[in-house]
Amino acid sequence: MKSFCLPESLPRHVGIIMDGNGRWAKLKGLPRVEGHRRGAKRAKEIIQAARDLGIGALTLYTFSIENWQRPAAEIAFLMKLLELYLLKEMHEFKKQGINFRFIGDLNRLPENLRRLIRQTADLTSDCKEMIFTAAISYSGRDEILRAVKKAIACGSNPKDIDEKMFSGLLDTAGLQEPDLIIRTSGERRLSNFLLWQSAYSEFYFTETLWPDFGEEQFLQALMDYRARDRRFGIVKIDPVAITER
DSSP states (O other): OOOOOOOSSOOSEEEEEOOOHHHHHHHHTOOHHHHHHHHHHHHHHHHHHHHHHTOSEEEEEEEEGGGGGSOHHHHHHHHHHHHHHHHHHHHHHHHHTEEEEEESOGGGSOHHHHHHHHHHHHHTTTOOSEEEEEEEEEOHHHHHHHHHHHHHHTTOOGGGOOHHHHHTTSTTTTSOOOSEEEEOTTOOSOTTSSTTTTTTOEEEEOSSOGGGOOHHHHHHHHHHHHTOOOOTTOOOOOHHHHHOO
């Protein structure tokens, strides 16, 4: 990793909505698939940067449920790109101590890709340096609905369902909620990403398209996060100020 002045207070968990591959390709006069190919390279770079910085968890919005509405040829390319990426990186994850996980409904994925995703997760299950989670065929609403169905299926008493119990039914069970969510490309919305988990996340929006979002831009987002005052709904008041008139 390049030498930067690192922020003193890092988020424990960063989520990234990787947006802008198609627009990047269009601006370059290239096919959309080239934007996705370049985006995959950026993902590798940011995963490594996060690991080197000591960030405990990184979640990348890789493929949303809504993305299934894209042209069949583009979907096929993305599935193959993800397959090739995991085949190339799974042993590197193990070497780097990166624990690979996935969230989302994998049922619509090709069988060989589902098998590879689970194989990569199993291979790296004991890694401790960083948790890298890929949100694949994922949407926050779908995740919440599936958690509700799990609660019903196991006969949960409504009186026993609280936030802690419900969080344990989500795909992200046991994972620290994201402190920071980054979205590239200038869009300013969550697009169904970690809806439950982001209740108190800080957000960072940048005009930079994902294929151009490198280590330096990542550090800028972390520096911006450092300046935030996270109160979680609690007002910090000097006791003296309360009694003074």
